[in-house]
Amino acid sequence: VMLTKTFSPQKRLVNGSRGIIVRFTKAPCLPVVKFLATGDEEITIPLDEWVFYSTATTGGRAVELGRRRQIPLQLAWALSIHKSQGMTLDCAVIKLDTIFEFGQAYVALSRCRSLDSVTISSASHNFRTAIRANPKCLKFYEELDDAAVIHTKTHE
Template identity: 35%
Template sequence: MFKDVCQETVTPKAQDFFKNSLTGKLSQKDEPYSTFTSEDLQDVIELGLCARIMLIRNIDTTDGLVNGEFGNSVRISPVEEVLHGKNVTRKQLPLRLGWAATIHKVQGMTVKEIVVSLKRTFASGMAYVALSRVSSLKGMHIIDFDPKIIYASEIKRYNYSSRFNGILPPIKIFN
């Protein structure tokens, strides 16, 4: 699917360097250094022209290029982030494909179209946060829907039931 959407693709590989303890100079490693995987700079990233991407590091906060920012990829000249470990340095683009995101990541965003899986909601209000991101009902697509996952917190239910007791009719759920 990725290559159907983005015909022009590139696969930049991380460049890892280690400091030679005898000479003190940096030398490039043949294989990626495994401990950098926890630092979010991946060994290899697949990118394509017009791909949906997300930054995983701050690049220029004054220009809005901040961690978690979404966008579409364009042709660029190489810009490298250098991450220094104990005796190792990694160069890689601080990007990740961003076709999907968690409910927490999209909180506060507004989008024209959204596909939402509600399968793993685990707290009151999560379904609301996910579903209220879209600007129109036409752009909302829900998968894994179960009416039981949409509920208010116990505190909110108590406050509303005591305040509006007998005034509001019960809400009907249609299956």
């Protein structure tokens, strides 16, 4: 599962923290989670309440439209590449068929601690269409290389 709000910055339990539900409390029925950031410590996740107000006021006071109570967790057995950015994963199955942006394959492939824990799932196996760099970035790096060569030659 993944936290959907910051719960305890001191324990590094922030929006996006991942863990495993190990059990539920009895009353009230709440999930007890072992998070990757907290090691063996088990954390009970309480209900969170959101109150929705009208933008119009009545007598100078905002009108409450409703309340929602929920557990701030979501399933995390699958993540978008965008959501996984900045995470370190123990393992991943990466589907390259859906890559649509320059550099996206790099972000996906660089999430895991080791390439041994990466499985690439692709129907076409045409990696040239999935793994590509932005031409502007390539040009920038070529210009850096050229500038380095010129700089080196002037100081010989």
